Amino acid sequence: MKRNLRSLASVCKLPTYLVCLFLIAVLWLHTAEYASTEPLDPDLVLYFDYEEFKGDTVIEKSGRGYDGAINGKVTQSDDGKFGKAAEFASTSFLDLDGPNIADDDIPTEGMSIVAWINVKNVTDMAIFNARAGDGTWLVHPEARGDGNYRWLNRGPNPNRTIFDIRGGNNKAKEWIHYAGTYSRADALAVLYINGKNVGEEPARLDTPIAGDWDQGARVGYNIDNNRPFAGLMDDLNVWKRGLTEEEVNAIMNDGVEAFLAVEAQGKLATTWGKLKASK
Template sequence: MKNLFPVLAIIMLMTPFAYAADPSDDSLILYFSFDEIDGDTVTDHSQYGNDGTITGAPELATGKFGNALKLNGESDWVVVPHADILTVDTDVTVMAWINAGRHMGPNEQRWQGILSKGNSPRSYSFYTESPSECLHLSAGGSGSVCTGKIALNEWQHVAAHVEDGTHRYWLNGENVGEFGDKNALPGAADTADVLVGKTHEGNREFLGLLDEVRIWNRALNEEEIQAEMNSAATPVEPLGKLSTTWATLKSKR
């Protein structure tokens, strides 16, 4: 076993580092893979270190790639403290893999939150909703609803952006809506925390699995969104992330 360890270590170091998003991208301001969680701290893989704190007792589950966070739809979410870099002035892109157990929030609320920042003023709230069974984006005080329906209990890639007052949506890489003449984003006036798995309006907690949550402070175009969705299709096997693999190797010494 001792002779095997150096060989495995060399293989590990030669294996590509399989983050789907490029952490060196200055515009990527938050990236949760949920593969690196220490206690109640969720590691942010962007260059800005916007680590989140878990509220409640969500479970780790098998994700679309690596691990996912399994939320109970009532008392589980992640809080990311406000930082200046999380401010969005004119454009923003929000993205995640979701496996939703319902479209509405608890207590028959119309919406359930994937992620959000602020309420009054509001930079963005990204939801699934009922009865449309679609995605809903509210930003700067104006909202829109996409035209593609979210399937329940299976993995779906969801993305939306705001670009110069226009909302656009993508479901599994396909454009499912464009809506113009929307309000401007509040920029620095919004000092609220970022919430993952909930919105600031209350009683809109997410039921299901979340994976690969990412936010950019620019509007990614369709090709970029499709590339981000597909770039995680070949994660490092078997456990996906360098730190996990390293810990596993060390445990076998």
């Protein structure tokens, strides 16, 4: 970085817009140097692409370091939707050490949970689960035994349900794309299956989602050891905002990293347009 700052002196006589472009390039290089320690996106809380297993740990790729500790039998499979996947034996799960998730990373004003799933049979299965210290079951993204899918958020106790959507057609032994989204600002929750809106509900209450995961957070098994996930899971991503339908479909079709790359490219193009307009 010091080398880059010294180089700035040699371009100080260039036109203003060229200096600005140079500064953007310096910032880009500086960001790349430290990318490994920075979150991929300010709203992306968890991202498991299941490409990297280390011993009894699955490496989490959001840049926040919330790796999953394997409990039971969670193995890497070559049959993923994008490269590798995780295969969950029934009653096995990833423990995310919920009490140690940073307060700023807990979704309260919005939430989206997105994943590719390939379940072994049609029964109640939790994709992800977290429970607050006051006992609130704050989120339920599920494949259901009654033949549909579920998406739910709750505010702080006493169990203030913000929405509870059930829709779609639960199918076993095939890849299904699940996406539940909620925005408090828009007061709307939507459940997408394979990129299609299969159910939506206006918020019943104007309350934040319960604001801690102090009783735990897991992938693949409820905190009370119910609704075990059995089958394959790929590209699980959890956000602290409500994704749009366009964003859900972009992630479904291209994956999280490609989606974020396009998003970054769009932001850079906007910045470039503003610079050109200011010439």
